[in-house]
Amino acid sequence: xxxxxxxxxxxxxxxxxxxxxxxxxxxxxxxxxxxxxxxxxxxxxxxxxxxxxxxxxxxxxxxxxxxxxxxxxxxxxxxxxxxxxxxxxxxxxxxxxxxxxxxxxxxxxxxxxxxxxxxxxxxxxxxxxxxxxxxxxxxxxxxxxxxxxxxxxxxxxxxxxxxxxxxxxxxxxxxxxxxxxxxxxxxxxxxxxxxxxxxxxxxxxxxxxxxxxxxxxxxxxxxxxxxxxxxxxxxxxxxxxxxxxxxxxxxxxxxxxxxxxxxxxxxxxxxxxxxxxxxxxxxxxxxxxxxxxxxxxxxxxxxxxxxxxxxxxxxxxxxxxxxxxxxxxxxxxxxxxxxxxxxxxxxxxxxxxxxxxxxxxxxxxxxxxxxxxxxxxxxxxxxxxxxxxxxxxxxxxxxxxxxxxxxxxxxxxxxxxxxxxxxxxxxxxxx
Numbered sequence: 001x002x003x004x005x006x007x008x009x010x011x012x013x014x015x016x017x018x019x020x021x022x023x024x025x026x027x028x029x030x031x032x033x034x035x036x037x038x039x040x041x042x043x044x045x046x047x048x049x050x051x052x053x054x055x056x057x058x059x060x061x062x063x064x065x066x067x068x069x070x071x072x073x074x075x076x077x078x079x080x081x082x083x084x085x086x087x088x089x090x091x092x093x094x095x096x097x098x099x100x101x102x103x104x105x106x107x108x109x110x111x112x113x114x115x116x117x118x119x120x121x122x123x124x125x126x127x128x129x130x131x132x133x134x135x136x137x138x139x140x141x142x143x144x145x146x147x148x149x150x151x152x153x154x155x156x157x158x159x160x161x162x163x164x165x166x167x168x169x170x171x172x173x174x175x176x177x178x179x180x181x182x183x184x185x186x187x188x189x190x191x192x193x194x195x196x197x198x199x200x201x202x203x204x205x206x207x208x209x210x211x212x213x214x215x216x217x218x219x220x221x222x223x224x225x226x227x228x229x230x231x232x233x234x235x236x237x238x239x240x241x242x243x244x245x246x247x248x249x250x251x252x253x254x255x256x257x258x259x260x261x262x263x264x265x266x267x268x269x270x271x272x273x274x275x276x277x278x279x280x281x282x283x284x285x286x287x288x289x290x291x292x293x294x295x296x297x298x299x300x301x302x303x304x305x306x307x308x309x310x311x312x313x314x315x316x317x318x319x320x321x322x323x324x325x326x327x328x329x330x331x332x333x334x335x336x337x338x339x340x341x342x343x344x345x346x347x348x349x350x351x352x353x354x355x356x357x358x359x360x361x362x363x364x365x366x367x368x369x370x371x372x373x374x375x376x377x378x379x380x381x382x383x384x385x386x387x388x389x390x391x392x393x394x395x396x397x398x399x400x401x402x403x404x405x406x407x408x409x410x411x412x413x414x415x416x417x418x419x420x421x422x423x424x425x426x427x428x429x430x431x
Contacts, residue, residue, distance in 0.1 A: 069093035071293035081351040101130030101139035170234035180221035195226035201233035212421040252413035275405025
């Protein structure tokens with residue numbers, strides 16, 4: 001079990017005080033008319049393929065489906081980044097950082113700091129991690145009043161702080177019975193959908209059949225019908241979490257074989273996807289959703305800015321970078337120093353470091369930012385000191401064409417699918 005103190009340092013998110021209104025479970029939700037749902041070819045495909053559970057239907061009527069989501073990333077997908085992301089895309093599904101169940105339980109007198117969020121962040125998913133069923137149950141109960149739209153269980157993080165000392169994250173793929181129990185506990189203590197995020201394997205347990213055994217056991221012994229699959233295995237010894245995002249090879253063929261072999265489940269693909277045309281190509285080849293991590297963080301304008309129109313057939317984002325910064329400054333003014341010394345100016349500006357990716361003046365802006373952190377005490381003064389480096393043509397221009405990606409990799413993967421999975425007799429007995 002992960003020690004409480006580790007949870008305190010790993011998973012803190014800082015939140016403006018107005019967001020505690022989310023504790024009202026009777027909050028208003030965005031609505032989508034049945035006419036618009038019918039017009040969407042992607043949602044029609046989703047309904048044809050799957051018989052949604054009642055909780056899934058409830059969420060689907062509030063928001064578009066999770067065709068695109070931003071991956072949970074520790075130290076990155078905090079409230080500050082999620083606020084910026086929502087200003088750029090209205091429809092992308094947002095995820096919290098992974099929050100340890102123990103952190104929620106032992107910080108129940110200070111939960112706003114970890115769980116509260118602004119109402120504009122819907123749809124939003126809470127990702128929790130843990131290895132103690134009692135704490136997982138308690139954490140779920142404590143999170144309910146905040147009104148998350150889904151709860152996701154982490155079975156994919158390869159960090160030694162999580163998979164080692166904490167004995168959860170990717171290591172839990174070796175114990176599908178526990179994962180099924182955990183998912184049953186989460187589902188029994190909430191009325192929103194639940195999902196699992198995992199890798200395609202762990203260390204030498206990396207065959208397609210072993211992956212299928214995990215999916216089969218978890219889905220047959222719990223209410224879990226949605227899996228987010230990072231299409232790399234996790235190596236728990238010898239390499240860092242960063243290296244785990246690049247050294248193990250991507251095996252999209254495993255993902256699409258799961259889509260083939262488990263037609264009653266929903267699968268979201270994750271790993272190595274960096275461009276809009278790659279997102280749409282993955283969906284067209286049969287993925288129920290696409291999750292993008294670092295690319296959405298390090299180049300938010302060029303990726304997230306196209307999500308609403310290119311993925312959801314919704315009106316495009318018409319805000320300029322300058323207008324988004326003005327709105328983000330309002331949030332920062334309300335949030336700076338909310339918890340004494342935290343969040344500080346550097347933490348609030350961190351999500352903007354990729355905002356001018358590859359644009360003229362980007363390098364100079366970052367150098368000015370480094371200097372401004374030493375002298376500025378407000379976001380307004382920070383922008384006054386630094387934005388002079390960015391040409392008006394960049395600040396005031398609309399979105400340009402989306403960067404080109406490698407959209408044929410998913411079709412290629414479908415030409416090398418592993419043989420179909422057959423449930424072994426011992427698995428039937430196990431279930």
